Amino acid sequence: MKRLMMKQLAIGGALALASTTVLAQDLLIRNATVHTATSQGTLQGTDVLVRNGRISAIGRGLNGGNAPVLDAQGKPLTPALFAGINDIGVEEVSGESATVDHRLSLGSGNKDMQVRPEFDVTTAYNPESVLIPVARVEGFGWTMLAASPNSGGSFIGGQGGAVRFDGSLDPIGPKVLFIALGGDGANLTGGSRAGQWMILDQLIDEVRGRIPQDSQFALLTPAGRATLAKYFGGGGRVAVGVHRASDIRRVLRWAKARNVRIALVGASEGWKVADGIAAAKVPVFVDTLANLPGDFDQIGATLENAARMSNAGVDVAFTLSDSGSHYARKMRQVAGNAVSYGMPWEAALAGLTRVPAQTFGVGDEVGGIAVGRRADLALWTGDPLDVAHTATQVWMGGRATPMKSRQTELRDRYLHRNETALPPAYSR
Template structure:
């Protein structure tokens, strides 16, 4: 990667480009499905035409040789760019803690984690060379915080500083949030209803019982009136049922994250039109909220009519590439292949409010594309080229540079010395 290109990517000012990808197996992640031996024409960074025998004009041409072409994939809900090294607190910006105990709890939904995003994070190219083009930055929870973590947003891995699309509010309920609500999941509903009372003026702003700042009230008014997506980390079927009822009664637009026992109440989730971000590798109970864990969760949810996407539990930021394994695992356990691909492309894009810009190969969409060596849901295959706005992204990262440095052929030099002849 040249120094100039590095600076362009980092500053987000790299220009969109024209491109013709010829003779690809185009997985559109749209109603058009998969198109064989098809061309995709890009003009000014947007998809201009999809068909056969398209004229390139002055655009560079790439012969895909029949290989799969997909939209750039969703990396899940991660901390990429707001967490560099989890063990070094100065590089972790995804959580807010202002109170030492429940009595001092302050609820700050106005906290927006996207304001800490660093597009020059080394995690960005590590994910991007694996075909991951974007992620939802999540606001996490920790001791001294509340069940409401704050706001996150979608960032593209094109070097841009700012998030795109609407913000989402992050909430943790059930056993995962019990230590943030007086060690009782019952208290979570009490707290949520109090917040609604505050937003709607039934509790004065100067009350000694008030939990919100004026900015917090304004922020929650957006989400507790049906105007923004609330992503709720929740696992147990009974808690999910209660959440669906609560959201319907209070006009809150939700999505479920985790939902390990979601399959048990899949018809209710589908009827509510609620999307779900599942960890398709959660096949065994990790705690008492996940007794009903099954590898068929995604397949059963999809069969009931639920829009299914994917997100990893644990260290998703440093292992974003594994999200393809989640989707492939779901397919191996009954999810249709096209639904597995949609769960990494069009479903999260539409669920998170950016579906008009990305998530499918369609005319007018951003040309964020990936050419694969084979089946993109099979980890035995890799991304051979990634484009962002039609720009070919150098297929290098800190990891590939370390690989090349330490695994060079025997060239008569000490280990770790690169061969300048290559």
């Protein structure tokens, strides 16, 4: 026990040194178990040298020159993790409309449907959201902002994008189009799943000019047509929210016929059609904690969903079904649960790093530890997929980030309230 405490103190002291150089972008991390999340796999007892915010070298016995040195003492080092598909930075308090920007409300009912795929939720992103440090201290460095389907009858929510948790205002990488199909989208298309495919075909006809812009049946603005044209015919990624196995099969068939690059989100019954998903090379984002039939689209939900799809050759990544913005820190638990139900550990780590990065076209920026990439890193006390362990330091672009959030500050305040003076309102 004494030896363990001494090691923890040594790591803590080194991390304190790193924290005093928050503005520095040079760093040498020695003797780490480096989970690269690349083809290099896991490297034992390895050094990582950071120069000007990017990884300069990976190997043993590296010479860091004047760079600050941190002895990891064999602890795991990973890329900063993916926090799922959520609303961090565009939804602060769900019950306060002034803080909710992830949805475009346009009228009500099918009669007034307005399809606005040009809606871009990233223009509302607030990098100073108090939710960001909550996720970041848990080892998460980036997320995908989602545009939710609107209350005006459109199952096309709009566009989202990947953002870093480093205070940057602008997204990284290409935009992603969000669509809700199946039961979630049926109430937005006349109450029938068949209506979804009818309207999708009409939208394609509009994009290709077969329905004039001034037609009484047209659903798109000129900007909407230009936006959708980027996603049809092999263009940008379309994230399709869908759960039922039969709906997934139909989505795969439609995407192939229309040459649309899709990713499935949800896919509670994906395990039933895993071979088809793997053959189509479509990545899937799942919530492994969703194991009950929340609705009739998820009758076949199971804790083994991620493992079965992964073992069938599907690229599986993780997200949360509900409250993703406030509970993104639970993404490690989501991945850990997948491992406990049969998913290989390396595949689960990839689901928080490589798979989402490649899916959303930001693989050269995030999701891996390799020479030339930005040094978005997390050092752990132990297995990063085990919630019994924590991140001891997170670096964004080589800069050590403060390992505190509103929650940790409140915790420390009240744990030590008898040791420090409190404002009169808190005095007994």
